[in-house]
Amino acid sequence: MNKSPSSFALPASGVLLASLVLPGLAALATFAPLTASAETAPEQTTVSVKYGNYQDSQANWDRVKVNAAQVYVQAPIAGEWSIEASGVSDNVSGATPYAHTQKSGASSGGKTGMSDERHAGDVKITRYLPRAAVSASLAYSTEHDYTSTAVGLDARWSTDDNNRTWTVGYGTSHDTIDNTYSGGSISGKHKNTQEFMGGVTQVLTPTDIAQFNLTRSIGSGYYNDPYKLYENRPDQRNAWIGLVRWNHYVGAFDASIRTSYRHYSDSFGVSSHTAGVEWVQPTGRWTFTPGVRYYSQSAANFYFDPVLNAQGQYDLSGTVQHFITLRGNTSADQRLAAFGALTLSMKASYAFTPSLVADVKYERYRQSAALHLGGAGSPGLDAFNANFMQVGLTYRF
Amino acid sequence: MNRWRTLRFDFSAMASPCSLQMDGCDESVMRRAAAEAIAEVQRIEHKFSRYRTDSIISRINQSAGREAVAVDEETGDLLNFALQLWTLSDGLFDITSGVLRHAWDFKRAQFPAPDQLQSLLAKVGWQQVTWDGEQVRLAQAGMELDFGGFGKEYATDRAAAVLHQHGLKHALVNLGGDLHALGPRGLPELNGATWNIEISPPRPTADGPAAPLALLPLGRGGLATSGDYERFFMHEGQRYCHVLNPATGWPVSHWQSVSVLAANTSTAGALTTIAMLKGADAPAWLDAQGVRYLAVQHDGQVLHNAASF
Numbered sequence: 124m125n126k127s128p129s130s131f132a133l134p135a136s137g138v139l140l141a142s143l144v145l146p147g148l149a150a151l152a153t154f155a156p157l158t159a160s161a162e163t164a165p166e167q168t169t170v171s172v173k174y175g176n177y178q179d180s181q182a183n184w185d186r187v188k189v190n191a192a193q194v195y196v197q198a199p200i201a202g203e204w205s206i207e208a209s210g211v212s213d214n215v216s217g218a219t220p221y222a223h224t225q226k227s228g229a230s231s232g233g234k235t236g237m238s239d240e241r242h243a244g245d246v247k248i249t250r251y252l253p254r255a256a257v258s259a260s261l262a263y264s265t266e267h268d269y270t271s272t273a274v275g276l277d278a279r280w281s282t283d284d285n286n287r288t289w290t291v292g293y294g295t296s297h298d299t300i301d302n303t304y305s306g307g308s309i310s311g312k313h314k315n316t317q318e319f320m321g322g323v324t325q326v327l328t329p330t331d332i333a334q335f336n337l338t339r340s341i342g343s344g345y346y347n348d349p350y351k352l353y354e355n356r357p358d359q360r361n362a363w364i365g366l367v368r369w370n371h372y373v374g375a376f377d378a379s380i381r382t383s384y385r386h387y388s389d390s391f392g393v394s395s396h397t398a399g400v401e402w403v404q405p406t407g408r409w410t411f412t413p414g415v416r417y418y419s420q421s422a423a424n425f426y427f428d429p430v431l432n433a434q435g436q437y438d439l440s441g442t443v444q445h446f447i448t449l450r451g452n453t454s455a456d457q458r459l460a461a462f463g464a465l466t467l468s469m470k471a472s473y474a475f476t477p478s479l480v481a482d483v484k485y486e487r488y489r490q491s492a493a494l495h496l497g498g499a500g501s502p503g504l505d506a507f508n509a510n511f512m513q514v515g516l517t518y519r520f
Numbered sequence: 521m522n523r524w525r526t527l528r529f530d531f532s533a534m535a536s537p538c539s540l541q542m543d544g545c546d547e548s549v550m551r552r553a554a555a556e557a558i559a560e561v562q563r564i565e566h567k568f569s570r571y572r573t574d575s576i577i578s579r580i581n582q583s584a585g586r587e588a589v590a591v592d593e594e595t596g597d598l599l600n601f602a603l604q605l606w607t608l609s610d611g612l613f614d615i616t617s618g619v620l621r622h623a624w625d626f627k628r629a630q631f632p633a634p635d636q637l638q639s640l641l642a643k644v645g646w647q648q649v650t651w652d653g654e655q656v657r658l659a660q661a662g663m664e665l666d667f668g669g670f671g672k673e674y675a676t677d678r679a680a681a682v683l684h685q686h687g688l689k690h691a692l693v694n695l696g697g698d699l700h701a702l703g704p705r706g707l708p709e710l711n712g713a714t715w716n717i718e719i720s721p722p723r724p725t726a727d728g729p730a731a732p733l734a735l736l737p738l739g740r741g742g743l744a745t746s747g748d749y750e751r752f753f754m755h756e757g758q759r760y761c762h763v764l765n766p767a768t769g770w771p772v773s774h775w776q777s778v779s780v781l782a783a784n785t786s787t788a789g790a791l792t793t794i795a796m797l798k799g800a801d802a803p804a805w806l807d808a809q810g811v812r813y814l815a816v817q818h819d820g821q822v823l824h825n826a827a828s829f
Contacts, residue, residue, distance in 0.1 A: 137604070137608045137809065138604075138605065138790050138791055139787045139809070141600075141601055141604035141605060141608065141787075141790075142601060142786040145601055145677065145786055146594055147677070147678055147681035246531045247528075247531070248527060248528065248530075249527070250525060250526065250527055250528075251525075251527075251528070252525075
């Protein structure tokens with residue numbers, strides 16, 4: 124931790140004095156002179172305050188008359204800006220709200236600063252212990268057709284040598300679906316989900332780190348997509364999700380290999396596998412990162428294939444006639460069909476200087492029934508291809 | 521009951537991620553203080569929103585060009601603050617400049633039509649505001665006041681004030697990157713260490729989270745950052761951001777970001793905004809204000825003043 128001690132007593136300047144007209148601020152800026160013993164602070168964070176005709180400030184909370192000539196306020200206790208430092212920070216000032224601002228701008232027509240968008244119920248409390256942390260959260264969100272309340276608890280703790288970190292989590296959510304407001308006919312439908320998660324991250328050797336997470340999700344209620352035809356899904360959806368990651372540094376090549384595997388299986392009958400591997404190879408000023416990711420899922424038990432005509436094209440009336448003969452649960456949502464997908468990626472970056480890096484990333488994604496693991500997937504699905512290209516220039520100060 | 525503990529409360533307000541962190545011994549006091557501080561932030565957001573038709577700001581704006589509106593004491597204090605900032609910044613900090621946003625469409629990346637900008641500029645200027653300490657009147661219909669320029673910073677300070685009122689001495693308030701530290705860490709084993717604040721670089725990198733631009737150990741005071749990255753568009757390699765000069769109606773371009781450390785967050789926030797508007801004159805002006813700053817110039821050069829005053 125960077126502790127560069129400093130203590131100041133500053134004469135108040137114009138803008139600071141101006142701020143003291145604001146209710147409550149004078150009490151903050153000039154509360155009673157601090158001494159090291161009063162604050163139980165070590166000498167490096169001691170503040171000395173020169174403090175004149177200003178007795179009002181502590182008692183009078185709301186209104187303070189400022190006498191400019193005589194006011195000295197304590198400066199913040201702070202060390203130096205440490206540029207390009209690395210370390211654990213408690214909080215962030217600056218570009219972080221950027222993503223959030225962008226996000227809220229996109230959904231609210233460019234509002235920033237003070238706005239009405241309130242998530243009054245969202246509060247997460249984290250309690251820190253010497254080698255552990257425990258969080259509890261409560262969230263409430265509402266959209267025009269959806270209201271959701273969620274409660275979460277999670278905890279993580281590390282072994283004394285910091286080589287192993289355990290994580291456990293529990294979450295429950297209650298959703299209400301009502302799309303009558305937007306012209307639909309669904310109202311007063313509910314969905315409840317509970318999730319249990321356990322995981323461990325283990326440093327295996329100086330060159331290997333592995334992670335394993337297991338999640339159990341238990342849900343009941345209304346699972347239909349209210350905007351889709353042919354929807355009659357079960358009112359129960361339970362799932363197991365397992366995730367394994369392993370990163371290894373290959374000293375002989377000065378390279379790293381990152382691998383991951385995720386298995387998902389639920390009571391709809393959907394079961395999926397995702398496997399990915401990346402090789403990170405620096406060579407001089409270049410770093411090449413080729414990668415491949417494969418995904419395959421089986422269809423839900425109640426997914427029904429569309430009826431195709433002799434030319435292999437979608438036959439609407441045939442599909443409708445087929446649908447009305449079906450009993451029990453049904454869905455024609457393609458996300459519940461059997462298919463597979465393959466992503467190939469290559470990233471190349473070039474460091475002109477240690478602080479100026481250019482990179483190019485290319486990804487090719489293909490999704491189709493034929494890529495389904497162990498044979499053809501659902502018929503009548505259109506294959507889907509996507510190319511993704513990104514060029515970046517990074518300058519670090 | 522007197523074991524030390526750390527609590528952190530994350531919440532959303534003012535369209536930003538927010539948090540309260542505190543070290544203390546009495547958990548029930550800490551929780552009550554946090555709940556009241558969050559309620560205080562929400563009260564301020566609610567009261568001064570220009571998106572609410574029933575807010576005091578909306579009432580003042582709706583009466584523009586017509587009658588004067590009597591305001592409550594807190595609103596009056598904020599108007600006094602705004603007046604002083606306008607004076608101290610030679611008119612650069614102007615809470616009537618919000619109407620200029622109608623000319624700049626950052627989503628469509630469009631330049632304003634010259635006549636549109638001219639007609640909006642005619643509605644900008646605190647000199648057209650009549651403020652007698654009790655009633656406020658905007659001279660022309662179409663003029664608007666907007667407290668967005670210091671509302672979040674003021675709420676940060678007020679939240680800190682609520683925690684302070686509950687006797688908390690070791691707390692950090694963060695409303696979307698505007699921070700107020702009420703005192704250093706309190707856990708005995710941390711031995712009075714400061715909070716470590718990361719200053720994010722104003723330009724995101726292609727690879728997601730960038731390395732921090734700087735770390736600042738903060739024990740007490742307000743820290744705020746203004747930048748050109750919140751809303752902007754690019755045209756022929758030039759960035760046009762949402763910080764607009766009230767005299768010209770055009771975006772500022774000298775600084776990518778300015779972080780200021782001051783005794784409270786309202787001061788720090790006002791200073792960062794004025795510094796963005798002052799352009800090349802900002803360092804000397806900030807030095808004269810007796811605050812510490814860290815600024816990233818348009819070319820990426822990082823400037824900051826020395827610790828010795």
